[in-house]
Amino acid sequence: MSVMDKLKQMLKGHEDQAGKGIDKAGDFVDEKTQGKYSSQVDTAQDKLKEQLGSDHDDPRQS
Template sequence: MLDKLKDLIKGHPDQARQGVEKAGDAFDAKTGNKYQSQVDTAQQKLNEQIGGKEPPASGEGRPPQT
């Protein structure tokens, strides 16, 4: 299954990165940002694995916390 996922991501790093960001943001919203630092770390590690253009630094482009 992991190989299948890698094949889908190959050639589409920007779309994969957007998916990682949206998933992390959705998780943060559901948990009230309780695990935001862990989510940010996971997003960063996934983006490193995806490769391609660097994502924005942690917290950039995110709506302010309420």
């Protein structure tokens, strides 16, 4: 079982909270890097949310 499969299993039913955590972590990285890698961080956030299934109500997806 891969690490991603284990994460998905653990987060099942808590996708919204996981999405908020991903956003918070990305915002922290943006703050610490003064936005220098903002587009890369946003891409990583989106891909991670997609993998975990927590991007269904992300306003950036519109």
